[in-house]
Amino acid sequence: MSTGSTTAALLERCERLYADTALDAVRAWKGAHPGRLAIGHLPVYAPRELIHSAGALPVALQGGGDQVDIVKGDACFQSYICHLPRSTVELGLTGDFDLLDGFVFPSTCDVIRNLSGIWKLLFPKKYSRFLDLPQAFEASTGGRFYLHDLEQLAKELHGLGGLAPDDGRLQASIALYDDNRRAIETLYALRREAPWLCSIDEAFLLVRAGGLLDVQEHTALLRSFVDAAGARPKKREDRIRLLLIGAFCEQPPLGVLRTLERSGAYVVDDDLNLGARWLLGDVGPSQRPLEALVRAYLEQSTWASTRFEHDEPRGAQLVKRVKRAGADGVVFAAPSFCDPALLDQPPLQKALTEAGVPFFSFKYAENTGQFQGIREQAGTFSDSLKLWGAA
């Protein structure tokens, strides 16, 4: 198979997975692994390693995008609630999630938190678990609490029919996910160094595919793509380099991402699919792997609007990230009604202004269908930077 056909085939597969709101890939996995669990989890971060170590398939539930007509979901939420929970409830009520054996709702925001309660009310027979990720990052407080919570989760998964908690198995799962994070980081390094070889929507699809695939298969897929990407017949173009911030939970439709780059930009870093990149660096080998996973959460979690800002202000962290990515500017792309993303914008924008980094912002929903406004905004921003060096 030629390099071009390799990357095309991989991307085609990822796009099929992106469209797989009915979870056919998970159904196929369960068919090939009889008796094993598939556990869905909401954004942003969930410890997929732990679910994997129970012999289960962790399934990232990322809403319905722009592919699901919302009828029942809209009856559950007022107009001023973001879109992700509507499509999640829609898919739940139409039976698309029936094959999942349980659901984990991480403490992302009030809406996801309350969605955990909605799930208990609407699907009382399904296992649904709120995961209270600690906001106190000391080992003696948040660490202790989180360790206990993960121990409980492991026991509950065993109670559902998963494998019994086992340090050796958890260590092996951690190693697989460490490898996966390294593969994702390689893809992002490619984006930073040669963004014309992998567009933002392609990178998004490649990472997102991991939400439905076995981790080893996903890692292999990423490596195959990166290995073949260098030979793609793509030319560098005169575009500005953008950092995209705010899309860490409800994901924008592919059209939004494509529009940004078609407007004269390369998006060289982002917080899309943030859960897959949450832990920075390896968790690493340990005699006590669960404690290592907890420690990694406390000490290696990424910059995120859903975590309490303890020491270094987020604005300063964003400015550093802009420099690290070699970005010319920042685009704030937040889902409508997303409190964590939108409440962060004023201080982040202040920090960028003080650092002389230009930015622009827009809001979207996962089913946004009109891109012209975004195209005009992004195009104007791109032109202004290219023509005058600053917006």
Place this chain on the structure above:
Amino acid sequence: MAEAVTKAPPPAAQKDSSMERQKQMIAGHFRSLSLAPQTGQRVAYTFVPGNLTELMHAFDVLPVYPEINALQSAMRQLSAGYIREAERLGHNEDVCTYVKCDIGMLTKGNVGPTGEVLPPPNLLLLSYTGCFTFMKWFELLKHEYGCEVAMLHVPYLADGQPTAEARRYIVDQLKAEVIPKLEKVTGKKYDEGRLQTLLARSREAEDNLVWVLDSAKARPSPIDAYFGAVYYVGPIFSAFRGTEDAVAYYRELRAEVEDRVLKGLGPVTPDGTLTREKHRLVVEGPPNWTHFRDFWRIFHDEGAVIVASTYAKVGGLYDQGFRHGQTDDPLESLADYCLGCYTNLSLPSRVDLLEKYVRDFKADGFVFNSIKSCNSFSAGQLVMLRQLEQRTGLPGAFIESDLVDPRYYGHANIKNRIESYLQMLEQRR
């Protein structure tokens, strides 16, 4: 129609003495706050749900509650300007209006409800209970003030009951984070005996508050447990829990309500005493503050009395048995309090509580006031409404407004919906 209420406003001399007492307490508190830069008394900004007022008093710290400032700004018709100011500074139209009102008020000089300037905080005591936005709010204030911040993460009661681990997590944080920060900003040592004394006072006040809230089981109800209860819960939800003032206030309030029960009187409304109780309702969700009296009038004009509300439990579920200082360890008691505030309950627990209120208070129906900018309360309310309708066999009403943004209060729409709903209840009798 307005036959349910004696229209003449009560003369000033007939105002309940407890209201006068509360007014004086609030004025005294804000005076102390305005003088803090001179007196050197330390100031902490904190939130209502899961507040650690007794602990702050044990260090002689004066608390400020930005949510209460916001709602008072709304009642004084100042919030629209403050919100506009915050939006001019880049805060998005989609986000919590309490936050924007507070940011706008800060930008405009931080003048409190009594017209006195509020001092900046020495400590931001972030009791992160039942509302994710609290965390973001205090991150914003942290940038503004650059003072000490104590973060207290209170786990969510997703399964309905506090766990030993959740309680321990809170106690650990109190010992490792909150108390050391209070010691640092005040230069005083933690005194457990003093805290116990303050908690005992809270307990007495809480007993009397619960008696008052329970009085709504009488027919006619002597109180309105939503609009009226906003005033009743004021001292206990805010700066006065653990004080002698609060003890005296709740004794006096209880005596007044006992007198109303003996006389068979209905609740006092802004337009006088409600003389004919036609409908008994339970309300879920906070009130709108910008049009508070107007909102209340829609109900009392129709003879509708709120006999129980969840909003009156955001600062503690005392009516379900919790009391401060019930446990030997005062920090464990504070932990239990933080865990049990209404918005920290799972949705199934909230539905259970609402069902209990409908049955215990013999309500004819229930109203959900869905607040545009409060995801903690609002996300899931439509599902809760349907569950409650199924469980009770009663129809519910669903209206939408906002906390402190007047742009989201539609009088005619709300009035039409409530009147239609009450007519439907009437026809079902």
